[in-house]
Amino acid sequence: MNNNVQYNQMSDLVLNHLAEQLYLQGYCVVNDLLPLTLIESLTRRITHSDAILEPAGIGRLDDHHINQTIRTDTIHWLDPKHTIDALYLSAMEALRLAINKRLFLGLFDYESHFAHYPPNGFYKKHQDAFTGQSNRILTTVLYLNNQWSENDGGELIIYNLSGDQIMCVEPKAGCFVIFLSDEFPHEVIKTKKDRYSIAGWFRINSSTEHKVDPPL
Numbered sequence: 752m753n754n755n756v757q758y759n760q761m762s763d764l765v766l767n768h769l770a771e772q773l774y775l776q777g778y779c780v781v782n783d784l785l786p787l788t789l790i791e792s793l794t795r796r797i798t799h800s801d802a803i804l805e806p807a808g809i810g811r812l813d814d815h816h817i818n819q820t821i822r823t824d825t826i827h828w829l830d831p832k833h834t835i836d837a838l839y840l841s842a843m844e845a846l847r848l849a850i851n852k853r854l855f856l857g858l859f860d861y862e863s864h865f866a867h868y869p870p871n872g873f874y875k876k877h878q879d880a881f882t883g884q885s886n887r888i889l890t891t892v893l894y895l896n897n898q899w900s901e902n903d904g905g906e907l908i909i910y911n912l913s914g915d916q917i918m919c920v921e922p923k924a925g926c927f928v929i930f931l932s933d934e935f936p937h938e939v940i941k942t943k944k945d946r947y948s949i950a951g952w953f954r955i956n957s958s959t960e961h962k963v964d965p966p967l
Contacts, residue, residue, distance in 0.1 A: 760786055761845055769929065770853035773889075778909065778930035780920060785842060785893070790925045794895040796835045797865045797947055802827045804867055822874040824939075826864040829949070839863075839949065843891070847953055856888060856955075863891070863951030868905060872946065874939040876910070879952065880932035887932040889953040894922040896947055905942030909935050922946055 765784055772779035796802065804825035808816055829836040843861045851858050868874075880887040892907065899905075899922060907920040912934060920928055922942075930937075932952060939946075 761842070761849065766846075766849045767853070770850060773850070773929065773931070774854060777934050778918065778928070780918070780926065780928050782923075782926050784846075784927045785925065787925065789838060789842070790893075790895065792835045793839060793893070793949065794897070794924065794947065796833075797827065797867065797895065802865065804865070807866070820875075821877070822939075823872040824866045824868045824874060826866050826950075828862075828864040839893075843951060843953075850889070850953070856953075858888060858953040859886075859956040861951055861953050863949055866948050866950050868939065868942045868946040870944055871941055872905075872939075873941045876908075876936050876938040878933065878936045882933045885933065886954045886956070887952040888955055890928075890930055890932045890935075891949075891951040891953070892920075892928040893949045893951075894926045894947075895924055895949070896922050897924045899923045903943050903946075904940055905944075905946040906940050907937060908940060909937045911935065922948060 761784060765781060769779045769781055769784070804827050806819070807822055807824045807826045829840060831837050831840055840861065840863070843863065847858045847861060850856060879885075879890045896905075901921060905922050907918075907922065907928060908916055909918040909920070909928075909930065911917050914936075917935075920926060
């Protein structure tokens with residue numbers, strides 16, 4: 752991360768609420784975590800820049816492959832050397848420290864990418880982690896879509912492990928979603944117009960003397 756970029760604009764009230772909801776139910780949705788100026792900068796960054804978007808895959812490391820019957824988004828990993836990206840990453844570092852302080856989760860680092868779903872884009876129901884098989888602990892999503900209506904589709908649907916729908920989130924600009932990665936299957940239903948977001952994951956360090964933690 753660009754060490755010259757620091758972020759300290761999150762309010763204790765919002766952070767306390769977020770931590771409490773994670774503790775009580777394992778997920779939280781907030782609309783005022785980040786300032787509008789940062790949301791607007793991130794939106795311009797991905798919609799009006801030369802950032803190269805590539806087809807997203809499923810699986811990790813040797814199992815990583817493209818399957819557009821499961822997901823159709825394109826992605827661009829955030830670059831810590833880019834000023835706008837670094838500001839968002841700094842915000843997530845502040846959030847990591849705040850969550851560790853309140854919930855003692857031992858979160859170690861964070862990885863994230865921009866995501867673009869074109870019209871008719873989707874991501875079928877899936878989990879970001881499985882208990883004991885991943886170092887991803889918390890999933891985050893920040894939405895970057897202005898003037899989004901309920902007729903535009905593209906909602907994030909979150910389920911419990913029993914398969915019951917527990918939440919439907921419209922991808923409106925500034926909405927921030929966070930949930931336990933191994934407890935909540937989720938999907939992106941078909942969108943009717945271009946849909947932008949930043950998906951990210953807080954991780955723990957699972958390195959041992961016999962196994963090095965997989966790279967970002």
